[in-house]
Amino acid sequence: MGVYDQTHKHCPKCRKSTLHYRQGVNHVLHLLITIFLCGFWLPVWLWLAIRVGGWRCQACGSAAPAALKGMHAALTPLCPACKTLLADPLIKPGDLITCPDCGDEFIVPKLQTPPRVTAEQKEIRLRLGLRACGGP
Numbered sequence: 851m852g853v854y855d856q857t858h859k860h861c862p863k864c865r866k867s868t869l870h871y872r873q874g875v876n877h878v879l880h881l882l883i884t885i886f887l888c889g890f891w892l893p894v895w896l897w898l899a900i901r902v903g904g905w906r907c908q909a910c911g912s913a914a915p916a917a918l919k920g921m922h923a924a925l926t927p928l929c930p931a932c933k934t935l936l937a938d939p940l941i942k943p944g945d946l947i948t949c950p951d952c953g954d955e956f957i958v959p960k961l962q963t964p965p966r967v968t969a970e971q972k973e974i975r976l977r978l979g980l981r982a983c984g985g986p
Contacts, residue, residue, distance in 0.1 A: 859914060860935040861907040865950045867935050870905040870914065927958045 853874040861868045880895040905914040927936050927947070931954035941947060943960040967975075 856908075857905070859905060859907075861910060861912065861914075863910050863912045864907060865934070868910075869908040871908055872905045873903050875899050929954060930956055 853876045854871045855874045856869055856871050858867050859870040860866070861870070875895075875898050877895075877899075880891065880898070884891040884895055906912065907914075927941060928934070929936060929949040929952065932949060932952040934949055934951045936947065936949065941958055943958050945958045946955060947958060948955050
């Protein structure tokens with residue numbers, strides 16, 4: 851009986867957001883074994899925790915490609931018609947793409963950057979007791 855971590859990710863093979871899983875480590879069990887064996891199990895526990903396997907799609911079983919591992923959510927465009935995540939590492943802002951699920955064509959929006967705060971605005975914020983980055 852194994853421990854599994856689960857999360858939602860975009861599967862390029864299924865072309866939609868699906869549940870992904872990977873085999874995890876039962877830390878409570880390994881802690882008890884380490885205590886029982888006076889610390890001799892600690893290297894085994896560390897080795898098992900480091901070599902945790904990669905994510906796999908629960909629907910099709912395919913492994914997540916290396917290019918998509920750790921891909922930031924802001925870089926994955928969302929189809930405006932069907933809300934499908936399109937996690938393709940070759941997609942850039944400004945590209946005209948077609949959604950594989952609904953066939954809708956749209957232009958990938960550019961990433962929005964927050965407006966710069968001027969020195970005068972920072973000084974006013976400090977006088978009012980607000981933090982320089984935006985909130986109280």
